[in-house]
Amino acid sequence: MFTPGSKYLIAITGLSAVSFALYMLLVHPSAIGAVALIGLLAATSLLTGITLFTRDGHASEGQTSAAALDTPTPSMWPLVGAAGFALLLVGTITTPIVFIFGIVAMLAALVEWTVQAWSERSSADVAYNAQIRQRILNPIEYPILAAVGIAVIIFSFSRVMLAINKDAGAIIFIAAAAAISLVGVLISVRPQLKKSIVGTIAVVAALGLVGAGIAGMGVGMREELVVAAQEDHYAHKECGAEKSEHFDKGVSETISATSGADATIELIDGKLTAHAQGIEGLQDSITVRRSNPINIIFRNKDAGEFRLSAYLGKTKVADGVSEDLITCTQLLPQGAEQWLTFTIAKPSVSGEPYTLSIPGLAGQSVEVVVP
Amino acid sequence: MNHIKNASDAASRVNMLTRVIGRLKPVILGTAGTMFLASCATNAPQDTWQPKGPNAQKIDSLQKPVFAVAGIIGLIVAAAVTYSIIKFRDRGQPIPKQSHGNPALEITLTIIPALILAVVGVFTFRTVFDLNKTSDTQMIINVTGQQWWWEYDYPANNEYGITQPIITSGQLVIPVGTKVMLRETSRDVIHSYWIPALNGKRDAVPGRITINRIEADEPGIYAGQCTEFCGLSHANMRMEAVALSKEDFAKWVANQLKPYAAPAEGTLAKEGETVFLNQCTRCHQVNGLTRADGTPVIAAPDENVWSGAVPNLSHLMSRNTFAGAMFDLLTPECRNDVWKSDSASFGAKYLAGVSEPCLNQTDLRGWLRNAPAKKPMYANPAQLAATGGKYRGMPNLGLSESDIEKLVAYLLTLK
Structure with a gap:
């Protein structure tokens, strides 16, 4: 009653169901792995249903195609599938990334082996079988391999750029771009160049880049990035004397930052002004959302160095003891700007008004209203 | 020989496909028919x-x-x-000349x-x-999405009598003929704000502010729904834009700015206020509510809820919906009376708010009895590890029927 194709898909569906049940029980029902597994289960169930419905391509009992009489071609995909299943099981008790690799390997094995088995049964012509396999799988394989290749290149290159200093980074970037252009021109003007030479250049370049990336990972990030990460510059709370030399003063120029600003605060001729996004003119106060990161751009257009300080209420440090919660930008010279992000959870009615002010500049403050 | 075999195989596959389509014909026709009939719906507020x-x-x-x-x-x-x-289907004929x-x-x-x-x-x-285009904006409203409801806050705007910021949820109230700029963002995951009758959809992305402009020609209620999958109750994250004439909008603003009025002593509502203080103010804010010693009650949703916010219930009964606009605060009859009223009478009916005879007691009591049973939310404490123990949505508070009775009486006073 059941054809080999049906049996195979029924087994895969059963395996998916068991994996899904195991994952739900042993890992986490709401994790992404559960979604992936139930997707796999749904897909294999559908394929099984179609196969049963069409009786495995209308192969009636007793009828055997010419190709089925032959011994199947040796395939690496069962091995990959088994390795994937092992990773899947290991992943359930170690880390999710191992589990995800297992799922990917099993999916790849499932698709590749299924199509290979199907193509080998389609006719007795081996070349034709190989051709239809390629027609189905190459459009999937090539983009995936290209994406993986690009990811490896980007990751390796980023490790190199994070490890070296900014000046060397610029030089390497220019050199790499020039080398790529040069090779491109060479291939373009010498189309008769042997494929083996082009292939060798590509392989050497790829290996060199991956090797440099591994070396970059070994060296680690350059000092200023390490310091910046340790000091948590995006939540800079040290409003006293300047200590860090590595603060990124150009952060406010990023597209992401400027499109997410709630307000721009400017210091001009000793006066603090506020311009809330979307509201024409200047305001004495800005209204912000509670429990949501608020992004403020501070521009110092006054002579001298100033910082913007935000009073965010009081925080309890011990029973009966509380202290002011203050965050600020760094001291900024004239013409500089910096980004200040803070979150206020409680509405303004909870106590003293929240304010933005300039330390050392009396009488200039902007009220922050939280409904 | 190979060509002949391939042609034969192809013909066999076509025949099989024809048989499969033949078997699936009732399903295909049924689906197409259902889709066609669905397009004939007249009650389609999100058309x-x-x-x-x-x-x-x-x-x-x-x-x-x-x-x-x-x-x-x-x-x-x-x-x-x-x-x-x-015309050119495979009948076993030779492959024609290729060009x-x-x-x-x-x-x-x-x-x-x-x-x-x-x-x-x-x-x-x-x-x-x-x-x-935003240069001719007349009013700004901050719109904040979170799982699974929308919050609206109105910055001070003297032109419209908004002397103090107003905060509300579920229903966005706007004056007709006014160019309103919505400044959208999200507190947790990506949502998307869409009132089809008033404008296209715009994503609300955490950490970013996106601008969406709306304007309504006539008074009325315009329905919408979150259009970016945002978790378990995405389908229940609804919203309604309520357009009022400018005179009625001024009345609505005045009502929102009215100070808190505590229930009279000795009433069921007063007992409900006590229950609310004990059970609900951990998360829900009611502006002006004070404790027995006179200190203002400040809710702390940031300590209990993953998104850091829950609906502010000040003037709750001036709205027509609750729980992310999933449920009506009005009974079906009273709701139809508001929704189907003409432009001239709509404002007065909406501003009347929710009276006791019109209160949808069934859904409100059901919600207070066991909120996660009414709207799917991550309320199982065993699964809250990923959120640091904080809830996504309202948990089951285990209130007694007596407490629910008192709370309903109290909530009815929040007009």
């Missing part, structure tokens, strides 16, 4: 083809001709494909679609720029 404001009208004016052009092209292509499939390349035909078939797309592109870009 994109019925613009009720200038921004939605601009989109409508663009999409109808584009739809017509695309539809005609689609029909031509479908007809050509169908004709080719039937490659016809420059005149290929250039023609490239230029014609390019010209069509260029014309569509010109009008599309013009509409996009028109929709993004």
Whole structure:
């Protein structure tokens, strides 16, 4: 009653169901792995249903195609599938990334082996079988391999750029771009160049880049990035004397930052002004959302160095003891700007008004209203 | 020989496909019929083809001709494909002579679609720029999405009598004929705000502020729904825009700015206030509510809820919905009375708020009894590890029927 194709898909569906049940029980029902597994289960169930419905391509009992009489071609995909299943099981008790690799390997094995088995049964012509396999799988394989290749290149290159200093980074970037252009021109003007030479250049370049990336990972990030990460510059709370030399003063120029600003605060001729996004003119106060990161751009257009300080209420440090919660930008010279992000959870009615002010500049403050 | 075998295999596959389609015919016809009948629905408040404001009208004016052009092209292509499939179907005949390349035909078939797309592109870009115009904005409202409800806060705006910021949820109240800018963001995951009758959809992304402009021509209620999958109760994350005449909007603002009025001593509502203080103020804020010692009650949703916010319940009964606009605060009869009223009487009916006879006691009591049973939310404490023990949505508080009775009486006073 059941054809080999049906049996195979029924087994895969059963395996998916068991994996899904195991994952739900042993890992986490709401994790992404559960979604992936139930997707796999749904897909294999559908394929099984179609196969049963069409009786495995209308192969009636007793009828055997010419190709089925032959011994199947040796395939690496069962091995990959088994390795994937092992990773899947290991992943359930170690880390999710191992589990995800297992799922990917099993999916790849499932698709590749299924199509290979199907193509080998389609006719007795081996070349034709190989051709239809390629027609189905190459459009999937090539983009995936290209994406993986690009990811490896980007990751390796980023490790190199994070490890070296900014000046060397610029030089390497220019050199790499020039080398790529040069090779491109060479291939373009010498189309008769042997494929083996082009292939060798590509392989050497790829290996060199991956090797440099591994070396970059070994060296680690350059000092200023390490310091910046340790000091948590995006939540800079040290409003006293300047200590860090590595603060990124150009952060406010990023597209992401400027499109997410709630307000721009400017210091001009000793006066603090506020311009809330979307509201024409200047305001004495800005209204912000509670429990949501608020992004403020501070521009110092006054002579001298100033910082913007935000009073965010009081925080309890011990029973009966509380202290002011203050965050600020760094001291900024004239013409500089910096980004200040803070979150206020409680509405303004909870106590003293929240304010933005300039330390050392009396009488200039902007009220922050939280409904 | 191979050609003959391949042709035979192909014919066999076509025959099999024909048989499969034949078996699936009832399913295909049933699905198509259902879709066709669904398009005939008259009670469709989220119909994109019925613009009720200038921004939605601009989109409508663009999409109808584009739809017509695309539809005609689609029909031509479908007809050509169908004709080719039937006329030249495989009957076992030899493969006809193959030809490659016809420059005149290929250039023609490239230029014609390019010209069509260029014309569509010109009008599309013009509409996009028109929709993004903000220089003539008359009112700003901050819109914040979180799982699974929308919060609206109105910054001070003296022109409209908003002397203090107003905060509300579920229903966005706007004056008619006013260009309103919505500054959207999210507290947790990506949501998307869409009132089809008033404008297109716009994503609310954590850490970013996106701008969406709406304007309503006539008083009324315009329904919408979150259109970016955002978790378990995405389908229940609804919203309604309520457009009031400018006079009625001024009344609504005045009501929202009214100070808190505590229930009279000795009433059931007063007992409900005590229950509310003990059970609800950990998360829910009611502006002006004080403890027995006179200190203001400040809720701390940031300590209990993953998104850091829950609806502010000040003037709750001035709204028509609750729980992310999933449930009506009004009974079906009273709701229909408001929704189906004409423009002239709509404002007065909406501003009347929720009276005791019109209160949808069933859903409100059910919600207070066990909220996660009414709306799917991550309320199982065993699964809260990923959120640091904080809830997503309202948990089951285990209130007694007596407490629910008192709470309903209290909530009815929040007008």
